[in-house]
Each structure stands twice: as C-alpha cells, then as structure tokens.
Amino acid sequence: MHQYSDIYGDSNIVGYQVDETSLTVWFKDVVTPYIYSYMSAGAEHIEVMKILAASGRGLNDYINNNVRFKYVRQAKDTADYLIFFNKHFT
Secondary structure, three states: OEOOOOOOOOOOEEEEEOOOEEEEEHHHEOOOOOOEEEEOOOOHHHHHHHHHHHHHHOHHHHHHHHHOOOOOOEEOOHHHHHHHHHHHOO
C-alpha cells in the first residue's frame, strides 16, 4: 500500500494500492479498504484513478463524482490498513 500524498490536505483518502486492473483505496475512519476494478467501474475510470492516486490530488473528488458506488467490494482484510494507519497517523 502507498500513502496518498493529499497535496491540498483535504482528502478522505489515506492510502491506495495499484494493481493491473484495479485500485484499492483506504479512506480515513474506515477500517476496510474499497476495491474498484475494470469490471465494476470501467477501465477508463480506473486508469484515471491510478493517475490521480500517484499525483496525490483529485482522487477523492473523482471517486465521489464518477464511481462512488461502483466498487467490487469492501475488502475484508484489515491487517494492511492497521499497519499503515499506525505507522503514519499515531
């Protein structure tokens, strides 16, 4: 998992993981991440989201405006999130 840069300091996103056909997103105050895929949100949206994630700006707004409920599932494994959160926010 990568820490989301959040250049403007106003995002609800804290981390993300890029895979070939999906993007997993960790949000503040949400224990388990959301997985967005080519099949659930569309390849075009996922590719834009990958660019926004790497740039550290605009991903939260893009998700809210374009793919908010188009996630595959909310991941069940919280171990990565807890390690990440404790490392960066405690």
